[in-house]
Each structure stands twice: as structure tokens, then as C-alpha cells.
Amino acid sequence: MTARTFDAVTLVLGAASGPILRLDEPLSFWGGLEPATGTIIDRLHPQRGACVAGRILMMPTGRGSSSGSATLAEALRLGNGPAAILMLERDAIVVVGAILAAELYGLACPVALANSEDWEALAAAASLTLEAGPDGAAISADL
Amino acid sequence: MRLLARFAEAVDARSFIDIEAAHVDGCLYHGRASLDFAERMIELGGRVRVPTTLNLGSVDLIHPELFRGTKEHAENGARLMRAHVELGCAPTFTCAPYQTAWRPRFGAQNAWGESNAIVFANSVIGARTNRYGDFIDLCCAMTGRAPAYGLHLIENRLARAIVEIVSIPEAWDTERLAVAVGHTIGRRCGGLVPAIVGLPAGTSEDDLKALGAAAASSGAVALFHVVGCTREAPDLETTCGGLTPELRLQLTTEDLREAARSLSNVADGGPLGVVSLGTPHFSIAEFARLMPLLDGARPLIDIFVNCSRATLEELRKRDWEAPLRAARVTLVADTCLYVSALMKPGVGAIMTNSGKCAYYAPGNLGVGIAYGSLAECVASARAGKVVRL
Numbered sequence: 001m002t003a004r005t006f007d008a009v010t011l012v013l014g015a016a017s018g019p020i021l022r023l024d025e026p027l028s029f030w031g032g033l034e035p036a037t038g039t040i041i042d043r044l045h046p047q048r049g050a051c052v053a054g055r056i057l058m059m060p061t062g063r064g065s066s067s068g069s070a071t072l073a074e075a076l077r078l079g080n081g082p083a084a085i086l087m088l089e090r091d092a093i094v095v096v097g098a099i100l101a102a103e104l105y106g107l108a109c110p111v112a113l114a115n116s117e118d119w120e121a122l123a124a125a126a127s128l129t130l131e132a133g134p135d136g137a138a139i140s141a142d143l
Numbered sequence: 144m145r146l147l148a149r150f151a152e153a154v155d156a157r158s159f160i161d162i163e164a165a166h167v168d169g170c171l172y173h174g175r176a177s178l179d180f181a182e183r184m185i186e187l188g189g190r191v192r193v194p195t196t197l198n199l200g201s202v203d204l205i206h207p208e209l210f211r212g213t214k215e216h217a218e219n220g221a222r223l224m225r226a227h228v229e230l231g232c233a234p235t236f237t238c239a240p241y242q243t244a245w246r247p248r249f250g251a252q253n254a255w256g257e258s259n260a261i262v263f264a265n266s267v268i269g270a271r272t273n274r275y276g277d278f279i280d281l282c283c284a285m286t287g288r289a290p291a292y293g294l295h296l297i298e299n300r301l302a303r304a305i306v307e308i309v310s311i312p313e314a315w316d317t318e319r320l321a322v323a324v325g326h327t328i329g330r331r332c333g334g335l336v337p338a339i340v341g342l343p344a345g346t347s348e349d350d351l352k353a354l355g356a357a358a359a360s361s362g363a364v365a366l367f368h369v370v371g372c373t374r375e376a377p378d379l380e381t382t383c384g385g386l387t388p389e390l391r392l393q394l395t396t397e398d399l400r401e402a403a404r405s406l407s408n409v410a411d412g413g414p415l416g417v418v419s420l421g422t423p424h425f426s427i428a429e430f431a432r433l434m435p436l437l438d439g440a441r442p443l444i445d446i447f448v449n450c451s452r453a454t455l456e457e458l459r460k461r462d463w464e465a466p467l468r469a470a471r472v473t474l475v476a477d478t479c480l481y482v483s484a485l486m487k488p489g490v491g492a493i494m495t496n497s498g499k500c501a502y503y504a505p506g507n508l509g510v511g512i513a514y515g516s517l518a519e520c521v522a523s524a525r526a527g528k529v530v531r532l
Contacts, residue, residue, distance in 0.1 A: 011153040026363070031503040035174055043408070043505040044361075061334060063363045067168060067256075069276035074174035089334060091363075093276040095153040099146060100278050104179050111153075 006118045008086070008130070008137035012098040014110030016084040017129035020122070021055035023047060026063035029071040029097065038080030056128045057082035060119070062091030072097025076107050084130045085111045086139070088119065112137040147282040147290070154273075156290030160252055165195040165284035166240045166264075168256025169277040170227045171482060172201040172220040180278055181226040184285070191231040192287040196240040198257045199424070200224035201483055204236070205452055205476045212484030224477075232284070236477035237451030239352070239424040241268060244453075249374055252295055254283030258365075259423045259499060262355035265366040267348060269374030271295050274365045294366055300375060301384035302368050304332045308341035310396045317343055317350045319516045322498040323402040325354035327394060329362025335390055338368045338382045346372060349429055356423050357498025406501040406514035409492045411529050415513065416491025418442075418524040419480040421449035422500035427457055429517075434463065436521040437470035443527035446472045446520075449479040471524070481507050494523050 024046045027033065032042035038053035052075075062068070072094065075081040081101070085094055090113060098109040110132035114122060118139075122128060125141035151159065169177060201220030202210050210217050228234050235243055238257050247253050247270035255261050255272040256279075264270040273293040275283060283289045293299055306328055311320055320342070328337050351369070358364035368376035376382040409415070420433070425448050433448070448467070450458075455476045458464050467474065475485060480493075481504040492511030493504055501514040513529045522530040 012149075028360075030173070031506050041506045044405070044502070061363065067171060067173060067277055069278055070169065070171075070173035070177050073176040073180075073278075077174070077176050090154050092150065092154050092274060092279065096146075096150060096276045096279045099149055099153075100176065100180060103146060104176065104183065 002143050004121070004141050004143055006114065006122065006139045006141065008139050009113040010132040010134065010137040011090065011095050011113055012102070012109065012111035013132055013134065014084070014108030015131045016056065016108065016110055017127060018054050018056050018083040019127045020058055020125060021050060021052055022058040022123045026059055026061045028063045029068035033071055033075060035071055035075035035078055035080060038075055052082045053080045054083050056130065057085045058123055059085060060088040062094050068093040069097035069100065073100040073104070076101035076109050077105055081109055084109060086114050086122065086130070087111065088114060088116050112139065114139065147279065147286060150279050151290035154290055154292050156292035158291045159288040160291045160295055162193055162254050162283060162287060162289050163251045164193050164245065164247060164253050165191065165280055166198060166255040166257060166260055167195055167227060167232055167280045167284055168198040169281050170197050170200045170224045172216065172223045177277065178219055178223050181223055181230070184281065185226060185229055189230055189285050191284040193284060194245060195232040195284040196235040196243065196245045197227055197232045199236050199238050199478050199482065201478060203475055203477045203483070205455065209473070209475065209485050210483065211487065216484065235451060235453065237424050237453070238479065239426070239451060242424065242426050242451065242454065252289065254280055254289045256280035258359035259352070259356035261365050262359045262367065263352055265294055266355055266368065266373050267351050274363065300366060301336065301386055302338035302382045303335040303386065303388055304337040304390040304392065305388045306337045306339045306392045306394065308339070308394050312396045312400055316516055317346045318353055318496065319403060320399065321346065321350040321354035322357045323399040324394065325357030326361045326406065326498050327398060327402045328367065329358035329360060329364050331392060332362060332364060332390065334363060336366050336368070337364070338370055338376060338379060340370045340379065342369050342372065347428070349426055352423055353498060360499045360502040403514060406498060407512060408505065409511040409513040409529055411531050413513070413529050414491055415444055415494050415523055415528055416510070417444055417486060417493055418446045418520045419493050419495045419500055420446065420517070420520060422479055422481060422495065422497035425450040425454065427454060430458060430463060432517060434466065436518055440525050442471045442524035444524050446524050447475055447480045447485065448472055449475045452476045494520050494529060496520050
């Protein structure tokens with residue numbers, strides 16, 4: 001197993017590691033994620049039935065309802081949220097949900113912006129470790 | 144303010160702007176986290192500093208007897224709604240604040256939550272807001288400020304995708320066309336602002352509402368332009384501001400039919416439990432379209448119509464409530480069928496004229512869904528099964 005490190009931009013502070021779940025399409029957390037189980041319930045989502053709990057969620061962009069922040073915070077409160085979220089575009093709804101879980105419950109779900117040229121290499125990793133600090137984020141991948 | 148500052152950092156905003164008004168989406172109960180946040184704000188002495196409307200909640204405070212969920216859900220839902228009023232928000236409880244006296248003016252800087260309201264404010268009214276989620280909309284309301292980024296800035300409001308409607312299915316009304324176009328641009332335009340070319344002249348404000356709601360459900364659309372129709376789109380050149388579009392789409396009859404079909408998973412002729420109208424909240428103009436359709440045989444199944452308490456008040460003034468109820472209409476205020484617990488368990492599939500309801504109801508309620516025009520919804524209610532006209 002070899003490790004590689006990638007630079008990223010911190011959106012929400014924290015450190016996490018875990019297996020990845022790469023979404024083939026963006027997911028609206030509200031209406032698309034069940035907080036009580038961490039399962040994707042969006043009928044039209046190709047990964048319906050997959051579980052985000054404890055995963056490094058690779059989601060290029062956000063989508064859908066602005067209530068997604070509350071759903072993400074609630075899933076994190078119940079211990080069924082993703083370990084971290086990697087994105088390619090800034091998404092306010094995702095960021096707020098993660099910040100809230102940190103502010104209200106002290107639960108870290110770091111969010112970082114990766115470089116699009118690194119995306120395929122990251123997605124090919126078995127697991128990722130994200131360290132999102134105030135001066136930038138680093139992702140190390142076990143390839 | 145600390146939350147807002149961290150949020151501004153996360154969206155790469157360099158400064159803040161003053162806002163005129165806010166629409167807060169946080170009064171819909173999603174679990175303890177929603178309530179913990181609002182009650183923490185009250186403890187800290189929080190109060191909104193700009194006129195602030197409230198989105199729908201989880202329960203109908205005017206008709207509490209309609210709620211069929213758990214006692215805990217009803218209590219926490221109502222508590223969350225009241226907590227927001229305590230923070231100084233107006234008890235509008237509607238996802239369509241643009242239908243109320245708080246409708247923003249052209250060019251106003253606002254901080255709005257609720258995806259359909261956001262896209263309507265930006266596109267139809269020409270007010271300026273980003274997609275503010277729960278919590279951050281309240282932080283903006285309590286500080287009177289929003290981070291200067293995204294759609295607050297004029298340069299980000301130009302169209303980057305051109306969507307041309309080249310052919311329209313025969314006999315389709317403007318509402319069904321709007322839903323099919325909205326559903327398609329949501330799925331295909333990503334984060335690009337689309338300029339739509341070729342919507343017919345009779346497209347109404349309610350059609351644009353339906354278009355935006357569908358686009359903000361199947362995608363993250365926060366602003367669209369309809370060339371020759373919406374406020375910032377007098378012609379294609381102005382709408383694009385000299386930028387070369389990154390995407391060009393041509394929608395044909397077949398694309399539009401497929402989009403409408405994809406919103407249904409109950410076959411034509413299949414049994415229905417209820418019809419649900421008013422996602423987003425039904426306007427007075429929509430009630431005026433519905434009333435004549437209800438003349439005739441009494442429906443076999445219930446028709447739920449979701450609207451704001453202000454619209455309900457207006458219905459009462461016009462003496463429309465009694466004829467609606469006589470035609471098996473259940474009026475729902477303050478909430479919406481698909482985000483609350485109003486249906487009898489096991490009652491069966493829903494039919495709706497809303498792209499948004501069709502998108503979310505199966506996941507939220509675990510029921511089958513049929514999408515159709517308003518006239519098809521009423522005909523189907525009469526037959527108790529999916530009828531196509």
C-alpha cells in the first residue's frame with residue numbers, strides 16, 4: 001500500500017479518516033438522507049440504499065433543499081453522518097450543517113474543497129485521511 | 144455572528160452587505176438539532192434586526208387536528224415554530240413568502256432560505272439572495288447582514304447556460320411545460336445560471352413558481368432567466384452580459400415528455416390515496432383555476448390543498464372555503480402534506496401537479512407518486528385512480 005498526499009482548501013475544520021463513498025450524482029440531504037440511519041433515500045439517486053455513516057463522502061456539488069443543513073446536523077448528532085465531506089464546489093448548505101454540529105454538539109465533520117485534477121485519484125483510494133486546519137487542508141490517500 | 148463569519152470564510156466572501164429582509168427556513172422540525180439551535184438563540188437573547196418571514200413548519204397550527212404523527216413530533220414541531228416567533232419573526236409559515244405583504248422589491252438584497260422561495264425571489268422578482276440554509280438565514284436575520292458573494296453580486300447573475308425549447312408537446316398547458324422544463328434544467332445545468340428561450344407568452348407567475356420549485360428540487364438552481372419575460376432578461380444578449388455560455392441545451396417534445404414521465408412511478412389507471420396540490424403553497428390565482436374544475440361529481444378521494452394562513456384568510460373573505468370543503472378539499476395551512484404527517488397510514492399513492500412534491504414525497508412519505516396537470520389531478524380525484532386527459 002502506498003500513500004499519497006493532496007492539498008485541499010478547508011471549508012470546515014477538523015480531522016477524520018475512513019473508507020470513501022463517492023456519489024455519482026449530488027445528493028440533497030433533506031429528502032435524500034435519513035438521519036436515523038444515514039441511508040440515502042432519494043428515489044431517483046443512483047446510490048439509493050447506500051449508507052453515508054462514517055464514510056468520507058465525495059460529493060462534487062450540493063443539490064436541492066436548503067433544509068439540508070438541518071438534516072446533516074441531525075444525522076451527525078445521531079452518529080449517522082459522514083466522517084468528512086470532500087467537494088469540488090463550495091456549497092453553503094453542506095458547510096452550515098457541518099459547522100452547526102461542531103458548534104452545538106462539538107462533533108467534527110470536516111469539509112474540504114479538493115482539486116478537480118485529483119478527484120479520480122482520490123476516488124480510487126481505499127480510504128482517505130483528511131486534516132482540515134486553519135491554514136489549509138491535506139488529504140492522504142492509501143492507494 | 145461567529146457562525147456567520149465562519150460561513151463567510153467557507154464561501155470565500157471578502158466582506159458583508161446589509162440586507163433588507165430575511166426568510167427563515169429553520170422552523171420545520173428535522174429533529175433535536177433544529178430545536179437546540181433555536182432555543183440556544185433565545186437563551187442568548189437573540190432577536191431579528193430586519194423584517195423576517197417564516198417558512199412552513201411541521202404542523203398546521205390553525206388545524207392541529209389534521210396531524211397524525213407522534214405527540215412528540217407535534218409538540219416539538221409547534222415548539223420550534225413558536226420559538227422562531229419569539230425571536231421576532233413574523234408568523235407567516237409559508238414557503239411562498241412572495242405571495243404575502245412581505246414580497247421583496249426588485250434589486251433588494253435579502254437573505255432567504257427555502258429553495259423554491261430563493262429561486263422565485265431571484266428569478267421572478269429580481270431580488271438578490273443566495274441559497275441560505277437553515278440556521279444561517281436566522282444568523283443573517285439577527286445581524287441584518289449577509290456575506291457578499293454569489294448572487295448578491297450583479298456579475299454572478301448573468302446566464303451561463305442557454306436552454307432553448309424547440310418543440311412543445313401538443314395539448315400541454317403552460318404549467319406542465321414549466322414543470323418539465325424546471326425538472327430538466329435542475330438535472331442538467333448544475334451550478335450554471337440558465338437563460339430559457341421559447342417559453343410561450345401565456346406563462347404565468349404561478350407557472351414560473353412551479354418551474355423554479357422543480358428546478359430547485361432536481362438541482363441546485365437558485366436563479367433562472369426567461370428571455371423576454373423575467374426581470375433581468377429583456378433579451379438574450381443582456382441576459383448573458385457578453386459572456387460565452389458554457390452549456391447549450393435544446394429541449395424537444397420527447398425530452399419534455401420524458402421529464403414529465405420520470406416524475407411518476409404509479410402507472411396510468413393505478414389506484415390513488417389522495418391528491419395533493421399547493422407545493423409550493425397554492426396562490427389565490429391557483430384557487431381560482433381550481434374552483435371551476437371542482438364543479439361536477441364529488442371526488443372519491445380527498446384533495447389536500449396546502450396554502451399560507453394569509454391565503455386561507457383571503458379564501459374566507461371570498462366565501463370560497465365552504466364550496467372547496469364540499470368538494471372534498473382539505474385545506475392545510477402553515478405546513479404541507481409531504482413534510483408533515485397528515486395522511487392516514489396506508490392510504491396509498493399521491494397524485495400532484497407539483498414537480499417538487501413528486502420529487503420529494505416518495506422519499507419523505509414512502510408512497511407512490513403520480514404527476515399530472517391540475518385538471519388531471521381533479522379528474523383523478525373523482526375516479527380514485529390516475530386519469531390522463
